Amino acid sequence: MEKIIEYKDVTFRYEGEDEAHILPLTINGVTLNLEKGSFVAVLGRNGSGKSTLAKLTNAIHLPESGQVLVEGLDTRDEKNTDLIRRKVGMVFQNPDNQIVATIVEDDVAFGPENLGIEPKEIRRRVDDALKAVGMYDFRLAEPHKLSGGQKQRVAIAGILAMQTDSIVLDEPTAMLDPIGRREVLSTVLRLNRERGITVLMITHFMEEAAQAERVIVLDKGKVFLDGSPRDVFTQSEALKRCGLDVPQATGLAKALADSGIKIKTDVLNEEECIDAILTAYKE
Amino acid sequence: MSIIRLENVTHNYGDGTPLCVSAIKDINIEIESGELVGIIGHTGSGKSTLIQHLNGLLSPTKGRVFIEGEDIWQNKKNIKNVRFKVGLCFQYPEYQLFEETVFKDIAFGPKNMNLSEDEIKLRVLEAADFVGLSRDLLEKSPFDLSGGEKRRAAIAGVMAMKPKILVLDEPTAGLDPRGKESILNMILRYKKATGATVLLVTHNMEDVARIATKILVMNRAQVLMYDTVKNVFAHSEELEKIGLAVPQITRICRELKKRGLALDESIYTVDEACAALLPLLQKGVR
Numbered sequence: 001m002e003k004i005i006e007y008k009d010v011t012f013r014y015e016g017e018d019e020a021h022i023l024p025l026t027i028n029g030v031t032l033n034l035e036k037g038s039f040v041a042v043l044g045r046n047g048s049g050k051s052t053l054a055k056l057t058n059a060i061h062l063p064e065s066g067q068v069l070v071e072g073l074d075t076r077d078e079k080n081t082d083l084i085r086r087k088v089g090m091v092f093q094n095p096d097n098q099i100v101a102t103i104v105e106d107d108v109a110f111g112p113e114n115l116g117i118e119p120k121e122i123r124r125r126v127d128d129a130l131k132a133v134g135m136y137d138f139r140l141a142e143p144h145k146l147s148g149g150q151k152q153r154v155a156i157a158g159i160l161a162m163q164t165d166s167i168v169l170d171e172p173t174a175m176l177d178p179i180g181r182r183e184v185l186s187t188v189l190r191l192n193r194e195r196g197i198t199v200l201m202i203t204h205f206m207e208e209a210a211q212a213e214r215v216i217v218l219d220k221g222k223v224f225l226d227g228s229p230r231d232v233f234t235q236s237e238a239l240k241r242c243g244l245d246v247p248q249a250t251g252l253a254k255a256l257a258d259s260g261i262k263i264k265t266d267v268l269n270e271e272e273c274i275d276a277i278l279t280a281y282k283e
Numbered sequence: 284m285s286i287i288r289l290e291n292v293t294h295n296y297g298d299g300t301p302l303c304v305s306a307i308k309d310i311n312i313e314i315e316s317g318e319l320v321g322i323i324g325h326t327g328s329g330k331s332t333l334i335q336h337l338n339g340l341l342s343p344t345k346g347r348v349f350i351e352g353e354d355i356w357q358n359k360k361n362i363k364n365v366r367f368k369v370g371l372c373f374q375y376p377e378y379q380l381f382e383e384t385v386f387k388d389i390a391f392g393p394k395n396m397n398l399s400e401d402e403i404k405l406r407v408l409e410a411a412d413f414v415g416l417s418r419d420l421l422e423k424s425p426f427d428l429s430g431g432e433k434r435r436a437a438i439a440g441v442m443a444m445k446p447k448i449l450v451l452d453e454p455t456a457g458l459d460p461r462g463k464e465s466i467l468n469m470i471l472r473y474k475k476a477t478g479a480t481v482l483l484v485t486h487n488m489e490d491v492a493r494i495a496t497k498i499l500v501m502n503r504a505q506v507l508m509y510d511t512v513k514n515v516f517a518h519s520e521e522l523e524k525i526g527l528a529v530p531q532i533t534r535i536c537r538e539l540k541k542r543g544l545a546l547d548e549s550i551y552t553v554d555e556a557c558a559a560l561l562p563l564l565q566k567g568v569r
Binding site: 017044045046047093147148171174175176177178179180181204207243244245247248249251252255256259261263270273274277278280281 | 325326327427429430431456457458459460461462486489526527528530531532534535538539542544553554556557560561563564565
C-alpha cells in the first residue's frame with residue numbers, strides 16, 4: 001500500500017514560558033505510516049499527545065527531531081507548507097471556531113477562493129462538497145442557525161472543496177449531541193469509502209473508533225497499541241491501564257467470559273455481542 | 284418540601300416579534316431536596332433555558348420559579364442571593380477563568396458574598412479539596428494548568444459558594460474516561476459533604492446511568508419524563524425516537540429480550556447486564 005503520511009521517530013515539545021521552564025516531550029519517538037485511503041482512529045487519554053499528533057500532519061506544529069512526511073513532503077521545509085495544507089485538511093473540535101462566512105456556501109468557498117481557483121470551478125466544487133456531506137439544501141442558510149453536527153459537516157465540506165487527499169479530524173464530535181455525532185461519523189465514513197479520502201480521526205468515543213480500519217492508542221507521547229479495532233479492543237486490561245475503556249458490547253462479553261461462560265469475546269459492536277450471547281444461550 | 288418548583292414556566296425568545304419562539308413552554312416540575320437529577324434532551328430541547336431560570340439568569344415570560352418555597356422574582360433586589368443559593372456551572376467553564384492565580388479565581392464567588400477573609404480562605408481550600416486540586420497549584424496562574432485542572436478549578440469556583448443547588452452543564456464534555464470519572468466523583472463528594480441537590484445537564488447517558496437518582500427528559504420545550512433512572516431507561520425506544528442515545532448496553536438487552544431472553548427492559552450498566560445474563564446462560568449450559 002502507498003504511504004500517505006509518515007512519522008519517522010518524531011519528537012515534539014511545547015515551549016515553556018522561559019528558558020528555565022523546559023516542558024517534557026509531548027510526542028516522544030513516534031514512528032507510524034498511514035496508508036492511502038485508510039481510516040485510522042487515534043485514542044488516548046487527555047494529554048497523551050493525540051491532538052499534537054494531528055497538528056504535526058499539516059505543519060501547524062513542526063517536529064523537534066525526526067520527520068513528518070506528507071506524500072513525501074517534509075513538513076519542516078517551509079517551502080512545502082502551502083502545498084501540504086492543500087493535501088491535508090483539518091477539522092477541529094469546536095464547530096463555532098472554524099466557520100468564517102455568514103452564508104454556508106460562502107464558507108465552503110473560502111478555501112478554494114484562497115487557492116485562486118476560477119469562479120466556475122469553485123461553484124462546481126462547493127455544490128459537490130455540500131452534496132457530499134448532505135448539506136446542499138442548507139447552502140444559503142446562515143451558519144449560526146445550524147446545529148453543531150451541521151456546522152461540522154459544513155467545515156468538512158470546506159475541506160472537500162479544497163480537494164485534499166486526507167482529512168485530519170481532532171475530536172470532531174466532542175461537542176455534539178448523539179444525533180450530531182452520528183451525522184458527522186457517517187459522513188466521514190462515507191467520504192472515506194466512496195471517495196478514497198484518507199482519514200485520521202482523534203476521538204474519545206470507543207464506539208466511533210470501533211468503526212475505523214485501524215486504531216492507534218497513544219500514551220505519554222508514544223504509540224501504545226496499534227492494530228485493527230478487534231486487536232486493540234480485546235486488550236481491555238492494557239486499555240484500562242492507559243485510562244481508556246472498551247465499548248460496552250466488548251465489556252459485556254468479557255465480563256460474561258470472566259464469570260465462566262463460554263462466549264466469544266472479540267466482539268466490537270451491538271450485533272456481534274447479541275450474536276455471541278445468543279450462541280452461548282443456545283449451546 | 285421540594286427545593287425547586289416551577290409553575291407553568293414559559294420562556295419566549297424574541298417575544299412580541301414575528302420570530303418569537305418558546306424555548307420552554309408550560310413547565311411544571313418539582314424537585315426534592317437531595318436528588319441528583321440528570322437532565323437530558325437533544326440540542327434545542329430547552330435544557331439550557333430551563334437551568335438558567337433556576338438562578339434567575341433568565342426570568343420567565345410566564346409562570347413562577349420557586350426555590351425553597353420562595354418565588355425568586357417576588358423581590359427583584361433579592362436575586363443576587365438566589366445566585367449564591369443556586370450555583371450554575373456552564374459548559375467548558377475553563378474558558379471563564381480570569382484571575383491572576385487559581386486561588387483568586389476560586390475566591391471570586393465567596394468574595395462577592397461579603398464573607399470574611401478567613402472564611403473565604405477556608406472555602407477556597409475546601410473547594411480545592413472537593414475537586415482534588417493540590418495546594419501548590421493554587422498560587423499558579425490558571426492559564427498554566429492543564430485542561431483537566433482548569434476545568435476542576437472552574438468548578439471549584441462554583442462549589443466555593445457552597446450552593447444548596449449545584450447545576451452543571453455538560454461537566455464531562457471532551458474528557459477521557461478517567462477524566463470523566465474524576466469529575467463525577469467530585470460531584471458525588473460535594474453532594475455527600477453538603478447534602479446539596481445536584482442537576483446535571485448531559486448528552487452522556489452512561490454518566491447519567493452511573494450517578495443520577497432521577498432523570499428529567501426535555502423534548503420540544505417541554506418535560507417529557509421525570510422519573511427514576513430505571514423507569515426512564517425502560518422507555519429506551521421512545522428516547523431513541525426523540526434523538527437521544529441510550530447506553531449501548533440497554534440496546535443490547537432490549538434486542539436480546541426481543542429475541543426471547545427473559546431480561547428486564549431497564550438494564551443500563553454492564554454489571555447489571557452481566558448479573559442478569561449469568562443465570563440465563565448458565566441454565567443454557569446445563
